Amino acid sequence: xxxxPASDGLAVELRDVGYSLDNRKIISGVSFQVAPGETLVLLxxxxxxxxxxxxxxxxxxxxxxxxxxxxxxxxxxxxxIRLRRRIGYVIQDVGLFPHWTVEQNVAMxxxxxxxxxxxxxxxxxxxxxxxGLDGAKFATRKPxxxxxxxxxxxxxxRALAADPPILLMDEPFGALDPITRAELQRxxxxxxxxxxxxxxxxxHDLREALLIGTHIGLFAEGRLxxxxxPDEFLHSGNAEARAFVDSLHGGESKDRGSPRITGKxxxx
Amino acid sequence: MGEDMxxxxxxxxxxxxxxxxxxxxxxxxxxxxxxAVLVGIPLGIALVRRQKLRRWVLGAANVIQTIPSLALFGFxxxxxxxxxxxxxxxxxxxxxxxxxxxxxxxxxGIAGVDPAVLESARGMGMTPRQILWDVQLPLSIxxxxxxxxxxxxxxxxxxxxxxxIGAGGLGVFIFxxxxxxxxxxxxxxxxxxxxxxxxxxxxxxLVEQRLTP
Numbered sequence: 001x002x003x004x005p006a007s008d009g010l011a012v013e014l015r016d017v018g019y020s021l022d023n024r025k026i027i028s029g030v031s032f033q034v035a036p037g038e039t040l041v042l043l044x045x046x047x048x049x050x051x052x053x054x055x056x057x058x059x060x061x062x063x064x065x066x067x068x069x070x071x072x073x074x075x076x077x078x079x080x081i082r083l084r085r086r087i088g089y090v091i092q093d094v095g096l097f098p099h100w101t102v103e104q105n106v107a108m109x110x111x112x113x114x115x116x117x118x119x120x121x122x123x124x125x126x127x128x129x130x131x132g133l134d135g136a137k138f139a140t141r142k143p144x145x146x147x148x149x150x151x152x153x154x155x156x157x158r159a160l161a162a163d164p165p166i167l168l169m170d171e172p173f174g175a176l177d178p179i180t181r182a183e184l185q186r187x188x189x190x191x192x193x194x195x196x197x198x199x200x201x202x203x204h205d206l207r208e209a210l211l212i213g214t215h216i217g218l219f220a221e222g223r224l225x226x227x228x229x230p231d232e233f234l235h236s237g238n239a240e241a242r243a244f245v246d247s248l249h250g251g252e253s254k255d256r257g258s259p260r261i262t263g264k265x266x267x268x
Numbered sequence: 269m270g271e272d273m274x275x276x277x278x279x280x281x282x283x284x285x286x287x288x289x290x291x292x293x294x295x296x297x298x299x300x301x302x303x304a305v306l307v308g309i310p311l312g313i314a315l316v317r318r319q320k321l322r323r324w325v326l327g328a329a330n331v332i333q334t335i336p337s338l339a340l341f342g343f344x345x346x347x348x349x350x351x352x353x354x355x356x357x358x359x360x361x362x363x364x365x366x367x368x369x370x371x372x373x374x375x376x377g378i379a380g381v382d383p384a385v386l387e388s389a390r391g392m393g394m395t396p397r398q399i400l401w402d403v404q405l406p407l408s409i410x411x412x413x414x415x416x417x418x419x420x421x422x423x424x425x426x427x428x429x430x431x432x433i434g435a436g437g438l439g440v441f442i443f444x445x446x447x448x449x450x451x452x453x454x455x456x457x458x459x460x461x462x463x464x465x466x467x468x469x470x471x472x473x474l475v476e477q478r479l480t481p
Binding site: 085098 | 386387388389390391392398402403407
């Protein structure tokens with residue numbers, strides 16, 4: 001990796017972070033650390049504060065209490081614009097600029113950072129190839145000419161274009177059909193191990209969390225109930241974790257009649 | 269009397285005056301539109317983030333729109349600096365009429381930009397200025413221009429009444445024609461005004477096509 005994380009080797013660290021809106025606590029007491037090469041999945045039901053936590057990291061929201069460090073520097077010491085350009089951001093609705101071509105979308109942060117034009121073009125080609133899109137075919141298209149899966153591939157390419165050491169992903173595959181979703185999850189897993197980024201990934205899908213996460217942070221009612229490896233999670237005694245695992249088994253036996261997930265992850 | 273004066277004769281004999289009145293008309297509308305665009309678009313953008321201000325400003329613009337145009341011209345005459353007899357008062361009144369469509373369309377266009385697009389623009393480190401110029405304005409330009417077109421048509425029509433307060437323009441023929449009970453003279457004002465409206469709308473349509481991404 002080109003980018004050297006701070007001395008303590010952590011890309012992202014939250015210390016006892018809380019966020020309140022109109023005197024209502026959205027999250028409180030959240031602490032975790034993510035090192036380069038790790039993928040922390042924030043798992044939880046809707047409305048438990050996962051997305052809020054993610055937006056605190058790239059300072060789309062400001063914490064009400066606690067401290068956040070990015071690459072070893074307190075977030076307050078960062079200029080928010082500089083900070084965000086070092087953090088890739090992928091959201092469920094993708095948010096590609098509809099008036100820009102795929103090429104322009106992917107080149108967004110490199111151009112904001114005034115890379116030389118030849119390097120930008122080179123980088124766009126690389127990124128499109130990385131996410132499995134043929135640059136010659138797709139570079140000049142507008143987002144409206146892409147399928148949902150292709151759009152999210154472009155979204156990932158855009159987030160990675162300036163080679164940020166940190167990647168934030170908010171249910172990036174949530175709006176895709178199940179087959180495309182499985183395809184993108186699989187490819188993304190492979191990409192994540194190759195890229196050595198620090199990734200924070202929000203989902204409410206346990207199957208996705210088990211597949212993608214090196215660690216799973218379980219959110220319940222605005223708090224982090226625990227951080228587990230995928231194996232630990234499946235055997236955790238935590239009630240909320242059990243609820244997730246049970247829903248997985250229930251869904252699994254009803255849908256396919258096969259306990260495939262237990263077979264893969266169940267052994268400790 | 270008057271009926272014996274044929275429209276075509278009038279056109280041929282008085283084409284110099286028709287042309288100069290048309291030019292006057294265009295100047296009135298042009299000046300008013302320039303002011304309305306310069307105030308309306310920035311104000312419309314400012315309203316997106318200010319809910320309280322929005323209620324007041326849009327409310328005021330709506331109220332102005334409901335004042336009959338002849339009355340608005342009349343109201344403005346005694347107002348110091350802005351008012352009086354002549355073109356200045358007319359331009360102020362026309363600009364006030366043009367403001368509402370420009371204001372509402374600018375506000376609606378900018379507020380209608382997909383929130384996911386804005387979130388990713390912010391999240392990827394665009395500055396507020398970059399977001400405005402590279403994202404919000406290009407994505408709402410069609411809606412804003414539609415407002416400008418509507419304002420332009422309103423202005424060209426209402427500007428005929430400006431003649432009542434001595435501001436000149438094509439309205440001069442219409443008022444004169446009414447006084448003379450001459451359809452030919454009325455038409456000499458009304459037809460160029462209509463053609464002006466159609467022509468300007470056509471040109472703005474082309475601009476809209478060119479600017480829409």
